[in-house]
Amino acid sequence: MNKEMYLNPKELKSFRIKQIIGRTFLYLFLTIMALYIFIPFYWMIISSLKESWEITSPELTLLPVNRAGRVLWPWDWQWSNYKNLIYGIKKVEGSIGTEWQFRPMHFHLMFRNTVFVGLLTTSGTIILTILAAFAFSRLNFKGKDVIFSIFLMTMMIPGEIYVVGNYYTFSLLGWVRSANIWKIFGTLTLPFVGSVFYTFFLRQTFRQIPNELYLAAKVDGTSDFKYLWKIMIPIASATITTIIILSMIGVWNAFVWPSLVTNANFCEPGNYHLLVSNGLLEGLKTAMGSTEENSILNLQMAGSAMVTVPLLIVFFLCKKYIMRGVSRSGIKG
């Protein structure tokens, strides 16, 4: 329904001009904001492909250049930064100090750990969430509403309170900062397997499946759990996929709990415990500590990129699921 339907030619012209000006400002605003969002990513990737001298030069270069100032082709960019990041830079013969100029960062181990913990956590979460959401949405039992309300209330309590308690629990077991990687994995996984948020979300979806389907299946003699398995889960598969993706992303980006319970001393290839976030932090800390150059920003950015890019790839593949899931959960708030 456009106002412009009704304007005569003279009015129309001034209207159009105003409209164009308005639109221009709007797009300008949105573009500036989009740049604000986008520039850090761009900077991260571009910097990771520059040479050290370029980083430290006072010139601002938007694309990697050679010493003469000419822009370089992509294949001339410093892909070796990534190699150095992963394998480290050994010190030149004869110089003082430790063996490494830049200690290698074991991204493959970080990834391995994180993916593994992610899979563990997510599988557990999915099983628990599906069962619980099913119970709350389809089954009738005494105290259903009461229990659900209690669950909801826990969502409002800040996570910091659980952290202290869970830290204590795992200390009791002796798992905190343990040398045994399986105990560490357990510590990292178990507290997050029971998630009220995902249960709530899935329950929403289950509830939208008409009750008639359930009754019809019952009349056909289907048991409850078979109904769950064969009908509800397939229908709700989009939501379940979203939960899986969000859960994996959550593990990838986790920082607080892993940094509390993993022991940073275990960062040698033989026994590597860290996840992505603290691996990055610790790795860079030790790496930078042992270098005298202050120009390893490019390596630092490469580290960030190593951690971010896989996630971005996942995002672009699953964009629909992620964005829809987040907006749905927001509306219900």
Place this chain on the structure above:
Amino acid sequence: MIEYKKDGWRAAIALAPMVFFMLVFTFWPIINAFIWAFLEDFSYGGKGISHGELDGYRWITGGTFIKVGIDNFKTVLTDGLFWDALKNTAIIVIVSVPLTVILGLAIAVGLNSIKRFQGLYQTIFFLPYVTNTIALGMVFATLFHQNYGLVNKVFKNIGFAWINGTTFTGTSEVTFWTALVVLTAYTVWNGLAFKIIVFLSGLQSIDKQYYQAAQIDAAPRWRVFTKITVPLLSPMILYITITSFIGAFKAYSSVIAVFGTGKYGPDGEPNMMITVVGYIYDKMAIGGTPYGVASAASLILFFIILIITMLQLQVSKKRVHY
């Protein structure tokens, strides 16, 4: 209707795993947190800490304490570091939340009015949501690097040591306020994604008929926005504001990420921007410090957040329409 109690057993089976995990990892810790805050000098052995000659009581599951009392709270509330943390956190909240919410709303409204490229913009604005806090925090630190950062290269004459002059050059011009700028830039950057998406879906869910009716009622554009769009959006605005406040109060990882030293400030001042949550974790993770203090501090945090949330709900009663 299915008979009431018939599903009792099935429900029990289905819920058992979830309930078990919730009990162990959620309810138990919450209860403990409340209790430990009142147990003085509560410590548990763990690795490398000796029980010492503490002559006191044993807690059921392990750990000893001296007596029940509010000593922990006293410790926290008289600790200058705590008040620093509180001050820092408050400033972070006051500066970043209104900025993010208003900006988020403006962007959402803008996005809602364009057709072309709406999808592209939406995707870009959402990117920060799926990124790793630590990784991008470091990128922000780099952007604001005194010598090599994009910001200083663009604004050549400003030359602030925003956040990391110290780490690299050894001179310390990093002040709380310059660091705050960087942290705010990062917090806002991070927070926009979620808000935009919620506001946008809220805007899109407003029935077009209201706008048609308003058109027939000869409502001018600004009036349509203030009298129809905003009130119909008010539940979302409230939700976003409350969650933003809560989230900002829990600021922790972003501070760590931006300084990159594992602490809340440059090497010379590790506690420059310590936050309340940081305070809690420090009290807990550093071996030997009583759990009691950490619990007390976290309860205080919870309490503060609760008060603020209730205040917001109270204020909103008149203005939010469902």
Place this chain on the structure above:
Amino acid sequence: MMKEASKDIPKRGIFHDRVEVKLQNLTKEFVDKKGKVTVAVNDFSVTIPAGKLIGLLGPSGCGKSTTLYLISGLHKPNSGTIFFGDDDVTNTPPEKRGIGLVFQNYALYPHMTVKQNILFPLENMRVPKAEAQVRAKKMAELVHIGDLMDRKPNQLSGGQQQRVAIARALVKEPRVLLLDEPLSNLDARLRLQTREEIRRIQKETGVTTIFVTHDQEEAMSISDEIIVMNDGLKQQIGHPQDVYEEPINQFVAKFLGNPPINIVPGKLKGEKVVLENGVVIDSGVKQPNQDINIGLRPEYLKLSDKGKIEATVDLVEHIGRDTMLICYINEIGLKIRAIISSERRLTPGEQVKFECSKLFVFNKTTGERYK
């Protein structure tokens, strides 16, 4: 009452300023994403008399709602003109036409009270506060919701919400009041009540009112005139009873009337119609011999021993006041319905004879009725 609300809306006299609405050659086309063109309203011309309650009637998709929206200004016609009285409003935006529109779902602002909803248009017209309050109150009392002013829409029943929507539309003293399917969302009992309410309100205010419906009984019961539409084309306009008794074509004849009219194929020979089983009836129609359709309303079929139409009773439905017979014409096997008085009790299988007091003759291809 002589308040100049804004210089855009023409100065009007009293509320009962009755304008006639004239639509001339209105055409509205919609183009969907694939480029397919749908003609929703096709060269539609009609003059709606001032101060009357007019029902715009037709099946789903016939273009009646589109026509209503064209009159309101929310849609712009591809060609044609619209006049409110002497004003050509074809190029006037909706807010300046002086119309009130009641949406099918009422579109009441959910966050405002009833009072605020009604005041909203007046505020936009910059009516002074005191006067606005008075007008709002008067309007609320007119539609009988005076005591609900402080409630929110979700605290009202469907019927009450609708009355608020009507009050909101009328409070700006429009020249034309438009209602989009006002009774569809109400349950059966409420419909009866509400349609009488609409009639009453229209009479008291005198405003030219056009409402859209697909329910022929509704339209017939309260309209001063009805306009029947199909496929974007005007079929017939007139007093409901006239349209009922003298339909212009087969479509109109079938659309009006419950139970629906019986259509029996036959031949026209001279001035008589011949059914397939050979039965001959006078028709009073002078047209060349051809195949035609005969329209027999159920109430025109009367039981008579001299009746020429012989049929076998299949089902008997007693509807209290009347009895409906569902019969099959002998030798043809065509199903027909007849309404007879309940005095005679018949049983399935019985043979009956009908004579018809009136019949319609329709051209088999165009549906046009021959007189």
